[in-house]
Amino acid sequence: MDMQMNKERVLELLHAHQYKKLKEELEEQMHPVDLAEMLEELEPLERVLIFRLLAKEEAAETFTNMNSDMREELINALTEQELEEVMEEMYIDDTVDVLEEMPANVVDRLLLSIDAEKRAQINTLLQYPEDSAGSIMTVDYIALRKEMTVQEAILKIRQVGLNKETIYTCYVTEKRRLIGQVDLKEILTTSESRLIEDVMDTNLIFAQTTDDKEDAARIINKYGLIALPILDHEMCMVGLVTVDDAMQVIQEETTEDISIMAGLSPNEDSYFGTTVFEHVKNRLPWLLFLMLSATVTQMIMGHYEMALAVMPQLAGFIPMLMGTGGNCGSQSSTLVIRGLAVGEIQLNDVLKVMFKEVRVALIISLILSVVNGVRILLMGQGGALTALAIGLTMACTIVIAKIVGCTLPLFAKRVGLDPAIMATPLISTLVDISTVTVYFAIVTAIFHI
Amino acid sequence: MDMQMNKERVLELLHAHQYKKLKEELEEQMHPVDLAEMLEELEPLERVLIFRLLAKEEAAETFTNMNSDMREELINALTEQELEEVMEEMYIDDTVDVLEEMPANVVDRLLLSIDAEKRAQINTLLQYPEDSAGSIMTVDYIALRKEMTVQEAILKIRQVGLNKETIYTCYVTEKRRLIGQVDLKEILTTSESRLIEDVMDTNLIFAQTTDDKEDAARIINKYGLIALPILDHEMCMVGLVTVDDAMQVIQEETTEDISIMAGLSPNEDSYFGTTVFEHVKNRLPWLLFLMLSATVTQMIMGHYEMALAVMPQLAGFIPMLMGTGGNCGSQSSTLVIRGLAVGEIQLNDVLKVMFKEVRVALIISLILSVVNGVRILLMGQGGALTALAIGLTMACTIVIAKIVGCTLPLFAKRVGLDPAIMATPLISTLVDISTVTVYFAIVTAIFHI
Numbered sequence: 001m002d003m004q005m006n007k008e009r010v011l012e013l014l015h016a017h018q019y020k021k022l023k024e025e026l027e028e029q030m031h032p033v034d035l036a037e038m039l040e041e042l043e044p045l046e047r048v049l050i051f052r053l054l055a056k057e058e059a060a061e062t063f064t065n066m067n068s069d070m071r072e073e074l075i076n077a078l079t080e081q082e083l084e085e086v087m088e089e090m091y092i093d094d095t096v097d098v099l100e101e102m103p104a105n106v107v108d109r110l111l112l113s114i115d116a117e118k119r120a121q122i123n124t125l126l127q128y129p130e131d132s133a134g135s136i137m138t139v140d141y142i143a144l145r146k147e148m149t150v151q152e153a154i155l156k157i158r159q160v161g162l163n164k165e166t167i168y169t170c171y172v173t174e175k176r177r178l179i180g181q182v183d184l185k186e187i188l189t190t191s192e193s194r195l196i197e198d199v200m201d202t203n204l205i206f207a208q209t210t211d212d213k214e215d216a217a218r219i220i221n222k223y224g225l226i227a228l229p230i231l232d233h234e235m236c237m238v239g240l241v242t243v244d245d246a247m248q249v250i251q252e253e254t255t256e257d258i259s260i261m262a263g264l265s266p267n268e269d270s271y272f273g274t275t276v277f278e279h280v281k282n283r284l285p286w287l288l289f290l291m292l293s294a295t296v297t298q299m300i301m302g303h304y305e306m307a308l309a310v311m312p313q314l315a316g317f318i319p320m321l322m323g324t325g326g327n328c329g330s331q332s333s334t335l336v337i338r339g340l341a342v343g344e345i346q347l348n349d350v351l352k353v354m355f356k357e358v359r360v361a362l363i364i365s366l367i368l369s370v371v372n373g374v375r376i377l378l379m380g381q382g383g384a385l386t387a388l389a390i391g392l393t394m395a396c397t398i399v400i401a402k403i404v405g406c407t408l409p410l411f412a413k414r415v416g417l418d419p420a421i422m423a424t425p426l427i428s429t430l431v432d433i434s435t436v437t438v439y440f441a442i443v444t445a446i447f448h449i
Numbered sequence: 450m451d452m453q454m455n456k457e458r459v460l461e462l463l464h465a466h467q468y469k470k471l472k473e474e475l476e477e478q479m480h481p482v483d484l485a486e487m488l489e490e491l492e493p494l495e496r497v498l499i500f501r502l503l504a505k506e507e508a509a510e511t512f513t514n515m516n517s518d519m520r521e522e523l524i525n526a527l528t529e530q531e532l533e534e535v536m537e538e539m540y541i542d543d544t545v546d547v548l549e550e551m552p553a554n555v556v557d558r559l560l561l562s563i564d565a566e567k568r569a570q571i572n573t574l575l576q577y578p579e580d581s582a583g584s585i586m587t588v589d590y591i592a593l594r595k596e597m598t599v600q601e602a603i604l605k606i607r608q609v610g611l612n613k614e615t616i617y618t619c620y621v622t623e624k625r626r627l628i629g630q631v632d633l634k635e636i637l638t639t640s641e642s643r644l645i646e647d648v649m650d651t652n653l654i655f656a657q658t659t660d661d662k663e664d665a666a667r668i669i670n671k672y673g674l675i676a677l678p679i680l681d682h683e684m685c686m687v688g689l690v691t692v693d694d695a696m697q698v699i700q701e702e703t704t705e706d707i708s709i710m711a712g713l714s715p716n717e718d719s720y721f722g723t724t725v726f727e728h729v730k731n732r733l734p735w736l737l738f739l740m741l742s743a744t745v746t747q748m749i750m751g752h753y754e755m756a757l758a759v760m761p762q763l764a765g766f767i768p769m770l771m772g773t774g775g776n777c778g779s780q781s782s783t784l785v786i787r788g789l790a791v792g793e794i795q796l797n798d799v800l801k802v803m804f805k806e807v808r809v810a811l812i813i814s815l816i817l818s819v820v821n822g823v824r825i826l827l828m829g830q831g832g833a834l835t836a837l838a839i840g841l842t843m844a845c846t847i848v849i850a851k852i853v854g855c856t857l858p859l860f861a862k863r864v865g866l867d868p869a870i871m872a873t874p875l876i877s878t879l880v881d882i883s884t885v886t887v888y889f890a891i892v893t894a895i896f897h898i
Contacts, residue, residue, distance in 0.1 A: 028652060033672050154637075162638040168617050168675075184633070188603075189611040203478060221700065223482050224693030226617075226675065243692050244673030247699070251670065254703050255787055260784035261707075262873070263776050271788045272801065276808045283780050284813060290776055291817060294769035295824070301765040302830075308761035315764040316750040317755055319881050320743035324766060328710050328741055331732050334711035338704055341718045351646060352721065359725045364733060375744070381751075391809050424711070424873050425776050432768050 005029050007038055009120050009140050014046060023053040032061035040070060048077045057189065060089030065338035067273060068101040075106055084113040091165045092118065094149040095243065096125045125239075133216035134209030136249065137230045142170040146197040148181065150187055153196055153369075157184065166242050169227045178229055180204070209238060214253045217246035218343060237277035257341060261334070261423035286425055293429045297436050304440045307449045312381070314443055317390055318436065324368065325397040325435045326428035332357055332405030333427050337419045340409060350410050354403065360400035365395035389446045393439045400438070401431045454478050456487055463495060472502040481510035489519065497526045509538030515723060516599070517550040533562040540614045541567065542694070545574045549584075574688075582665035585656030585698065586679045586688035591619040595628065595646040599636055601644055606633065615691050622650045625685040627678055629653070655680050658687060663702045666695035667792060669886055706790060710783070710872035712739065735874060739758035742878045746885050753889045754898045756847045763892055766839055767885065773817065774846035774884045775877035781854030782876050783807055787870045789858060799859050803852065810851035814844035838895045842888045849887070850880045 005025055013022035026035065026444055035426055039047045039062070044063050051059060051074060063071065064273055075083065087095060087110060096115070099107050099122065111119055121139050128134030153170065159169040172189065173182035180200030190199055206229045207216040220228050220243055227240045256266040263286035267274055274282070301308075336353060339345030345353065369391035376387045405427050409419035443449070462471035475484065476854055488496045488511070498509060500523060512520065523711055524532065527812070536544060536559065548556050548571065560568055570588050577583030587811045591613055602619065608821050610616040619636065621629035629649030639648055656665040669677050669692055676689045705715040712735035716723055723731070752758070757764055785802060788794030794802065818840035823835045854876050858868035892898070 011643070025659070031652065031654065031672060036537070065693070073796045158637050161634055167634050167637070172694075176636070185610055185616050188607050188616070203480065205480065221696045223480060224696075226692070235813050243696070244670075247670045247673075247696060251698070251699070251791065255791065258707065258710075258783060262779050264783065265781050271784055272793070272798075272805075276805060276812070279809045280812045280816075283777075283809070284816065287773060287776055287780075287813065287817060288820065291769060291773050291821060294772050298765040301768075302762065305761040305765075308764050309758055312754040312757035312761065312764075313751065315761075315767070316747040316754075317667065317745045318764070318767065319750075319771060319885070320740060322771075323743050323878060323881065324736060324740050326877070327736055328732075330873065331709050331713050331736075334707060334713065335720055336706050340570070342700065342704065343803075344719045344721070348722075356721075356725060356728070360728045360732070363725070363729045364736065367733060368736060371737060372740060375741070379744070380699070419520045424779065428775070429772060436768070 004031075004034055007041060010038065011042070011046070014049060019053055022050070026050070026056060027058060032058060035062045036065035036070075040067065044077075048074065048409045052082070053079075056085045056089050060086050064090060064098070067269075068098075069448065072102060072106060073112075075102070075110065080113055083110065083434065087114050091138055092121055092125065092140060093136060093165070094238075097113045098124055099126060100130075100227070111216060123421065128209055131213050132209060132302035133207045133211045133213050133228075133230050133241060134239070136213050136216075136245050137209070137241050137330055139239040140164040140166045141227075141237075141240045142167050143173045143237070144170050144182070144196050146172050146174065146195070146200065148192055148196045148233050149192065150194050150196065150199065151192040153182075153187055156194070157187075162271065166227050166240070169225075169240075171229055172196055173237055178204060178206065178231060178235065178237040180301065206228070207241070210234065213241075213249050216241050217249040217253075220246040221250065222343075222365055226242045255343075257337070257420040258418035260418060261337065263287065263423075263425035290425055290429050294432065297429075297432045298434065300436045300440070302385075304444070307444055307447075308441065310449050311443075311447065316381075319392075320372075321390070321397055321439060322394055322428075322435050324394060325401040325431040326424070328361070328364065328398045329401035329427040330424035330430045332402045333409055333423050336409045337404050337423060339356075340413055340419050345410075347410060347413055350407065353406050353410065357406040358399065361399045365398040366400075369394045387447055389443050393435070393442050396433065396438045396442075397435045399433050401427070404430055404434075456490060459487065459499065460491075460495070462496060468502055471499070475499070475502065475509060476504060479509060479571045480523075482514050484511045485514035485519075489516065493522055493526075493654055500527075501531070505538050506861045509535050513539060513543045513547070516718070517723075520547060521551060521555060524551070529562055532559065536563050541574065541589060542572055542585060542614070542688075543889060545571055546585070548575060549579075549834035555790065577658055580662050581658060582660045582662050582679050582690060583688070584658045585662050585665075585694050586658070586690050587614045588688040589613045590676075590678075590686075590689045591616050592686070593619050593631070593645050595621050595623065595644070595649065596640075597640065599639055599643050599645065599647045599648065602631075602636055603641070606636075615676050615689070616752065618674075618687055618689075620678055621645055622686055626685065627653060627655065627680060627686040630678065641865070653678070656690070657682065662698050663688075665690050666698040669695040670699065671792070691778055704791070706786065706867075706869045709867060709869035710786065712736070712872075712874035714785040739874055739878050743881065746878075748882045749882065749885045753893070754892055756889065756896075759898050760892075760896065765830075766842075767888065769821075770839070770842055770888060771877075771881045771884050774850040774880040775873070776812070777813065777847045778854035778876040778880045779873035781851045782858055782872050785855050785858045787871060789862055789868050792861075796859060796862055798879075799856065802855050802859065806851045806855040807848065810848045814847040817847065818843045834895055838892050842884070842891050845887045845891075846880065846884045850876070850882050853879055853883075 101108060120319060139165060142157055157167055168184045170182050170184060171178055180202045181204060184199040186199055205219060205223055207219060209230055209232050216228055227242050229237055230239045230241060232238050260267045265282040267282050285349060321442060372394060373387035373391045376382050376390060408422035412422045414420045548559060560868050589612060591606055606616055617633045619631050620627055629651045630653060631645060631649040635648055654668060654672055656668060658679055658681050665677055668780060676691045678686055679688045679690060708715045714731040716731050785794060821843060822836035822840045825831050825839060857871035861871045862868045
């Protein structure tokens with residue numbers, strides 16, 4: 001890991017025109033993932049010069065790992081021939097990823113540099129919906145027949161394996177229908193004369209082309225698979241999703257969830273890859289919506305202006321009550337949102353979740369109300385009546401916050417929305433409204449104001 | 450996926466004493482992951498009965514996928530002989546995971562049922578720090594020598610592969626030092642007479658036993674690996690971490706981050722697997738701390754009781770100002786925390802991050818202040834002076850919130866804390882304090898109260 005070339009060394013060799021040495025060192029010392037990362041920091045012209053030095057496999061892998069701006073720039077700089085060489089080396093699923101991000105004229109140019117058979121496969125893949133398992137699958141897999149012996153299977157794998165993204169799980173098909181699968185490890189460690197039929201596993205785990213790609217990724221994660229076969233609606237095998245793509249999907253979806261939970265529009269680019277203007281655009285909608293929603297709190301408080309004029313010290317408790325309520329609500333909503341995301345909580349668990357949250361809320365509200373009451377008395381912020389009023393408000397707020405926090409994500413999921421939108425920002429605003437309502441109802445009753 | 454047995458079918462066969470049929474159906478139709486999940490829902494006695502029916506490989510895999518309570522219960526129910534059979538089938542890294550969760554007397558019993566060689570390996574693994582790469586690695590890997598031909602390598606893999614968790618990447622060692630690695634795909638698709646030396650990749654990606662397990666998992670994710678070799682401090686190869694374990698680690702660490710970001714103590718059990726009392730214990734510390742911190746806000750407001758008595762309508766703006774500030778701050782802190790977690794943002798990016806956030810904050814504060822000013826005038830909540838005072842406060846709050854939100858996670862990382870603690874709850878409380886301070890400074894100056 002520490003034998004990588006640094007940017008300075010690369011630029012030094014480049015500017016000294018020591019291309020041969022640069023090419024050698026790049027190939028020996030740089031992983032395509034790191035090279036793609038480094039190229040991001042260079043000037044466009046330097047990028048193209050370095051890219052041209054790479055051997056075609058290395059070039060294809062580096063290209064796959066670049067961000068879309070860099071790819072587009074390179075495509076425009078390369079000749080037809082160079083482009084053709086790079087595209088030839090890329091796996092089909094990576095090619096499709098690249099094409100999906102490019103403007104139409106670039107796509108046309110790229111498709112021209114791909115041979116006819118591959119082009120037909122790519123066109124099929126491009127038709128799957130954007131977030132489907134079909135859109136991230138590769139069509140390169142090893143298909144075996146059940147009548148083959150292990151020896152024949154090994155021979156086939158050795159012949160065709162080179163162009164397949166993964167050969168570690170082989171699929172047994174009959175008229176294109178998936179009937180079994182067998183790990184390469186199983187094939188290699190059993191007797192050569194056995195039939196594939198006898199070593200294959202028929203208890204199949206698979207997904208369908210139109211399933212959500214996140215669901216496919218979660219299956220790979222749950223069962224610890226290296227690849228998941230993808231079937232069409234006639235149960236014919238059309239491709240597979242590999243574990244590295246699944247990890248990518250899960251990471252992207254998690255980042256998306258975390259963003260939405262913080263009131264941000266999700267964004268596929270990196271933090272620094274997003275311009276200031278785009279950052280503003282991603283953040284503004286929720287901020288505006290929540291700011292305007294807070295008007296409701298303000299209107300409720302407006303009704304009690306007289307009470308506040310009489311006892312202005314009442315205002316001082318509001319931030320603490322709202323803060324505690326908001327925190328309680330966001331704890332509950334976060335647990336439910338994450339539980340739904342990793343599959344620990346199901347839609348029909350709503351009553352179980354509520355029962356748990358209500359008990360938790362009662363214990364917590366008792367403890368916090370007492371601690372806070374003691375604090376009020378000790379700090380001389382009010383007498384027993386004030387402590388009672390604040391304690392009652394706090395207890396009600398916590399129970400309401402926990403119930404709202406745990407039910408809204410489940411409700412969102414039920415009506416087909418992303419549960420993550422029911423997170424801290426929205427929950428806080430709703431809890432703020434209920435807090436002031438409860439607070440003023442209680443204090444006006446207790447203090448007769 | 451839809452051919453699984455359901456719980457009713459399992460119980461039906463069990464209670465009809467149709468053990469042979471049950472055993473067959475379980476082995477044909479249930480994946481150990483799903484079986485472990487289903488067993489959770491059964492009675493202890495039913496669990497043991499069903500577990501005893503399983504073939505030993507199936508039993509070992511099911512055992513590996515159970516939660517720790519179920520494992521302990523089973524260990525107490527099984528005979529020495531049964532236990533020995535299960536432990537024999539388990540991979541060493543899974544055995545270590547099991548042992549780490551068990552009470553000392555159970556560990557002793559388990560170690561007794563393991564043969565001496567395996568026990569020595571387990572004892573070594575148990576000594577690695579809990580969150581280290583060493584603690585999650587397996588010591589079963591295929592080691593080749595560089596003088597071997599491809600043919601010899603294939604022969605060796607076929608002989609020893611059965612007991613190795615992964616055979617898909619082979620490691621070339623010399624006096625135990627790692628000098629190269631070669632994918633099984635490479636070995637199978639090249640000429641049998643070539644030397645391993647000529648096909649191996651010497652540009653190694655590895656981690657060390659004492660590295661954080663999350664860092665090892667991120668490397669696997671970044672480079673799309675199936676396994677990552679783990680070296681000791683003499684650079685000798687001691688084991689490897691596989692991609693399925695890496696996915697598990699990333700999922701656990703992400704759940705932990707999300708929990709901490711919502712003011713929850715992280716917890717390895719599932720939502721329903723956590724008792725009400727434990728839920729309270731996980732949620733209370735932050736709630737108490739934040740509630741008491743809110744006292745500062747209250748004390749500041751206490752200083753301005755006269756101003757509030759004169760203009761009680763001023764109180765109504767506070768929830769909106771605090772809410773907007775809190776949301777702005779949590780957007781920034783969330784982006785930075787996630788950026789740090791996935792490696793997009795580095796510690797030394799602090800100035801770059803601040804420069805971006807300040808520009809974003811200025812644009813957002815301008816837009817929100819104007820929109821809110823117009824709203825105040827339209828709704829008749831105040832005149833131009835009020836709109837100006839609120840607008841100024843909002844602008845200051847947003848800039849402060851964004852700066853606090855983006856710098857605190859970086860600061861936490863710098864001093865060795867988890868950046869995730871600098872998320873919404875804490876940021877909101879800090880922003881609340883700065884909001885009231887700025888607000889009352891501005892309104893008392895503008896309205897001369």
